[in-house]
Amino acid sequence: MPRYVMVIDQSRCVACMACVVACKRENDVPAEHYRTRVVEMVRGEFPRLRSEMRSELCNHCDNPPCVNICPTGASHKQADGTVQINRRKCVGCKACITACPYDVRYINEEHGYADKCSFCQHRLKEGKEPACVATCIGRSRMFGDLDDPNSEVSQILRETSWRTLKPEVGTKPNVYYINQFPRKS
Amino acid sequence: MAFSRRNFLKYAAMSAGGTLIADTPFLSARARAEAEGGNVRYVPTSCEMCFWKCGAIAKVEKNKQGEDVVVKLEGNPLHPQSMGKLCARGQAGIGQLYDENRLKRPMIRTGERGDGQYKEVSWEEAFNYTADKLKAVIEKYGPESIAMLSHGSPGDYFTNLLKALGSGNIAFSSFAQCKGIRDAAWELTFGHKPGSSCERVDLKNSKVIVLLGTHLGENMHNSQTQEFAEAVGHGAKIICVDPRYSTAASKASLWLPIKPGTDTALLLTWMNIIISEELYDKAYVEQYTVGFEQLKESVQQYTPEWCAKETDLPEADIVAAARDLGRYAPNVVIHPGRHVAWYGNDAQRSRATAILNAILGTWGRPGGMWLPAKGKFASFNDGYPKYSDPAKDPVIKGDYPFAGGEGLTQVVRDTTITGQPYPIKAWFICGTDAMKALPDQRQTLKAIANLDLMIAVDILPSETAMMADVILPECTYLERHDGLFKVEVREAGVGLRQPAVEPMYDTKPAWWIASELCKKMGLADFAVKDSWEARMRRQATAWGIDYDKLADTGYVSLPDSAFPYITADNQPEFKTDSEKIELFSQKLEEHNFDPVPKYEPTDEPEKGMYRLLYGRSPVHTFSRTINDQWLWELHKENQVWLNKKEAESLGVKDRQYVRLENQDKVVSDPIQVKVTERIRRDCVYMVHGFGHNAPRLSRAHKSGADDQQLITRYKVDPITGGTGMRVNFVKIIKEA
Numbered sequence: 001m002p003r004y005v006m007v008i009d010q011s012r013c014v015a016c017m018a019c020v021v022a023c024k025r026e027n028d029v030p031a032e033h034y035r036t037r038v039v040e041m042v043r044g045e046f047p048r049l050r051s052e053m054r055s056e057l058c059n060h061c062d063n064p065p066c067v068n069i070c071p072t073g074a075s076h077k078q079a080d081g082t083v084q085i086n087r088r089k090c091v092g093c094k095a096c097i098t099a100c101p102y103d104v105r106y107i108n109e110e111h112g113y114a115d116k117c118s119f120c121q122h123r124l125k126e127g128k129e130p131a132c133v134a135t136c137i138g139r140s141r142m143f144g145d146l147d148d149p150n151s152e153v154s155q156i157l158r159e160t161s162w163r164t165l166k167p168e169v170g171t172k173p174n175v176y177y178i179n180q181f182p183r184k185s
Numbered sequence: 186m187a188f189s190r191r192n193f194l195k196y197a198a199m200s201a202g203g204t205l206i207a208d209t210p211f212l213s214a215r216a217r218a219e220a221e222g223g224n225v226r227y228v229p230t231s232c233e234m235c236f237w238k239c240g241a242i243a244k245v246e247k248n249k250q251g252e253d254v255v256v257k258l259e260g261n262p263l264h265p266q267s268m269g270k271l272c273a274r275g276q277a278g279i280g281q282l283y284d285e286n287r288l289k290r291p292m293i294r295t296g297e298r299g300d301g302q303y304k305e306v307s308w309e310e311a312f313n314y315t316a317d318k319l320k321a322v323i324e325k326y327g328p329e330s331i332a333m334l335s336h337g338s339p340g341d342y343f344t345n346l347l348k349a350l351g352s353g354n355i356a357f358s359s360f361a362q363c364k365g366i367r368d369a370a371w372e373l374t375f376g377h378k379p380g381s382s383c384e385r386v387d388l389k390n391s392k393v394i395v396l397l398g399t400h401l402g403e404n405m406h407n408s409q410t411q412e413f414a415e416a417v418g419h420g421a422k423i424i425c426v427d428p429r430y431s432t433a434a435s436k437a438s439l440w441l442p443i444k445p446g447t448d449t450a451l452l453l454t455w456m457n458i459i460i461s462e463e464l465y466d467k468a469y470v471e472q473y474t475v476g477f478e479q480l481k482e483s484v485q486q487y488t489p490e491w492c493a494k495e496t497d498l499p500e501a502d503i504v505a506a507a508r509d510l511g512r513y514a515p516n517v518v519i520h521p522g523r524h525v526a527w528y529g530n531d532a533q534r535s536r537a538t539a540i541l542n543a544i545l546g547t548w549g550r551p552g553g554m555w556l557p558a559k560g561k562f563a564s565f566n567d568g569y570p571k572y573s574d575p576a577k578d579p580v581i582k583g584d585y586p587f588a589g590g591e592g593l594t595q596v597v598r599d600t601t602i603t604g605q606p607y608p609i610k611a612w613f614i615c616g617t618d619a620m621k622a623l624p625d626q627r628q629t630l631k632a633i634a635n636l637d638l639m640i641a642v643d644i645l646p647s648e649t650a651m652m653a654d655v656i657l658p659e660c661t662y663l664e665r666h667d668g669l670f671k672v673e674v675r676e677a678g679v680g681l682r683q684p685a686v687e688p689m690y691d692t693k694p695a696w697w698i699a700s701e702l703c704k705k706m707g708l709a710d711f712a713v714k715d716s717w718e719a720r721m722r723r724q725a726t727a728w729g730i731d732y733d734k735l736a737d738t739g740y741v742s743l744p745d746s747a748f749p750y751i752t753a754d755n756q757p758e759f760k761t762d763s764e765k766i767e768l769f770s771q772k773l774e775e776h777n778f779d780p781v782p783k784y785e786p787t788d789e790p791e792k793g794m795y796r797l798l799y800g801r802s803p804v805h806t807f808s809r810t811i812n813d814q815w816l817w818e819l820h821k822e823n824q825v826w827l828n829k830k831e832a833e834s835l836g837v838k839d840r841q842y843v844r845l846e847n848q849d850k851v852v853s854d855p856i857q858v859k860v861t862e863r864i865r866r867d868c869v870y871m872v873h874g875f876g877h878n879a880p881r882l883s884r885a886h887k888s889g890a891d892d893q894q895l896i897t898r899y900k901v902d903p904i905t906g907g908t909g910m911r912v913n914f915v916k917i918i919k920e921a
Contacts, residue, residue: 012414014402015432016803017819021273024815025257031818042430046828046862047442051435127205134207135260135270137407138414144205182436183420 229739240264356592376760446787464511466546476769529900560677
């Protein structure tokens with residue numbers, strides 16, 4: 001069984017939003033809701049500035065607060081490492097939305113269930129990358145199997161220093177960030 | 186490999202345990218549909234959400250009613266301008282196709298011009314109305330009194346109509362309001378434009394990339410941005426010259442927040458440093474250029490110390506950048522830019538960019554600029570008769586000796602107002618919102634008021650289209666054939682546009698509209714003989730290309746057409762008079778222009794005023810996409826960027842709504858302030874294209890503010906006739 005992770009090379013992100021539109025269409029995300037976003041953080045004072053482009057999405061945590069709090073078992077961890085939602089079991093109580101430290105869940109108001117990034121589970125079943133990765137203009141988003149030592153993501157995580165978001169909350173995310181800032185060569 | 190459904194499933198099962206693939210391998214549209222099986226079609230085509238013409242693949246399914254529906258757009262992996270990816274806009278083409286605000290049926294105006302009152306009519310009625318009015322104008326004023334303003338593919342078909350009628354008054358905003366100035370300047374220098382399909386910048390192999398006001402990332406030209414990210418990823422030095430900390434600046438190892446309007450000072454000083462420190466490519470200059478001594482002498486006056494004062498940049502940074510360029514030359518590139526209509530002396534700045542590239546030897550070098558592809562395309566005009574010469578010379582080049590064939594829109598407008606040298610009384614407006622494209626809307630309105638006939642061919646009810654007397658609704662790019670398109674990247678190739686679905690409503694392809702009008706005007710010889718697709722097939726045959734293969738794959742490359750770099754056997758050709766790169770231009774001297782670029786200062790803002798800068802959002806193309814629901818949702822309104830210290834001194838808070846008032850007392854619609862460290866104190870910035878005054882655009886109407894409304898002044902480049910638009914100043918008015 002693979003263990004899916006995403007690696008995001010922040011230095012290569014140009015904040016073009018191709019991933020955001022790809023995700024919305026691929027997953028039929030309702031208006032004004034998103035499963036992924038690109039956050040642009042600028043620090044410093046003119047003209048000494050430094051900025052960070054950060055794609056954010058569900059971290060598919062190994063210690064997922066959304067799963068731990070879900071009263072019906074709708075949110076669950078799968079063997080492939082992804083966190084998924086069983087829509088039939090979801091009662092729309094929003095406990096997961098409160099529990100998630102990453103603000104990546106929403107309620108699908110039309111159908112009443114919680115929803116979020118699935119790593120494009122339906123595409124994974126067909127052997128395809130998530131839609132955001134497939135269209136990423138900067139090749140900033142990479143995806144693969146951490147249990148395969150030869151996968152691109154395994155190699156990168158072995159060779160590059162990485163971080164995850166909010167490690168202090170102990171969620172053990174499966175979305176890894178590298179090169180927070182472009183190299184100042 | 187034959188690609189059956191069984192193979193595909195096998196492949197999928199194989200890859201599920203190992204490497205994932207971006208998508209079902211795309212060998213051809215038919216093979217992919219067969220592999221996936223079921224209720225799906227794939228249609229390779231060319232995107233028109235901007236003008237990069239990326240190869241796109243439309244996925245078409247049948248809905249419950251049995252109608253074809255475009256459900257997804259993806260990049261064509263075979264096409265070099267998309268390389269398997271589409272940007273946000275490209276994917277959102279479906280939003281344009283299914284935009285409920287589209288122009289749906291031909292309409293004839295019933296009220297006053299601009300009051301939005303129309304009646305829907307049949308195509309026959311619309312054509313009869315148009316033809317009768319055109320004939321009346323021709324009879325009274327002559328055929329040259331009919332003009333066209335255009336941007337995008339409908340223009341090609343109506344160019345044929347106008348030329349057949351006997352008018353050469355055809356102008357595209359892509360020249361005077363955009364990149365024509367640059368093209369003319371590079372032709373004067375290298376005898377070539379810096380690119381056709383795209384700029385020939387070899388970014389992925391560059392060691393140093395200089396961007397002057399070119400904001401890649403926000404300016405989302407697909408393959409070029411992919412290469413830019415590649416360059417950033419492998420650690421190329423990015424030197425970004427921009428008064429604003431753009432996305433590109435955030436990737437730069439050196440950001441030079443230059444005082445607006447002083448770029449030429451920086452370029453000339455860099456040349457001085459590079460020449461005086463002997464960092465230029467001596468053998469290259471010797472072999473391929475003329476006028477080096479004159480250049481050397483002319484740039485001596487531009488010292489780093491002077492430049493630091495003029496540009497408001499640290500002297501050490503100016504020198505360091507020049508040395509980096511010298512150190513890594515020739516594997517460096519100074520990007521030629523694209524929209525360069527800034528200050529009214531833009532041809533000379535573009536010349537300076539070209540010359541700096543030349544002395545660093547970047548033309549034809551890895552990481553510099555690749556050489557034009559050698560693709561042979563046989564001439565093809567499908568047996569049309571020749572156009573007879575227009576009775577009167579077109580006005581479109583004004584008094585500008587190096588204005589290009591695309592024409593000067595503002596000269597057409599001025600002639601329409603003055604009637605000199607002859608009246609212009611009818612306008613075709615094809616695929617352009619002239620109110621948004623041209624500076625000084627007051628003049629545009631004045632010209633429109635002078636017209637006997639205004640015909641709009643467009644997809645959406647834009648402000649300009651909704652002033653026309655007759656509106657001919659074009660279908661979107663996903664519903665029509667266009668092309669063939671020459672694709673000229675490192676290699677040459679051919680792309681096409683073909684419909685994914687039938688035209689919705691009562692809309693029609695522009696080729697058909699123009700062709701029917703030819704017939705109505707008694708010019709049947711110039712009408713399309715059968716169908717545009719049949720013509721494309723004949724063109725493919727003339728070009729030696731298998732049309733069916735092209736239609737199935739979306740792109741066919743011409744073999745042995747890529748010769749990107751200079752070698753002993755691959756010498757560059759410069760189509761200048763001297764057949765060399767002209768650092769010194771005899772031609773310019775003959776027309777009494779500086780043969781070597783010189784620096785001229787630009788007017789500065791008065792106290793309390795800021796220079797108005799404008800630019801782009803990665804999710805919008807000018808004003809054309811604002812109403813697209815997918816894109817509008819991501820970027821609904823623009824903001825005005827204001828330096829934090831200035832905001833503090835004005836007492837303006839982040840996200841507060843203000844109005845902008847320009848030097849001519851024109852006041853904008855309300856706009857939100859973005860208080861930021863990311864811009865200099867002497868300028869403000871907003872994204873172009875917002876603030877539509879078009880009530881039928883339910884999302885875009887009055888969303889944000891219109892920069893073009895505030896651009897009441899423009900300074901014309903004397904060499905090319907380009908309209909420099911960064912010469913307007915605004916003050917901030919707090920909303921009561």
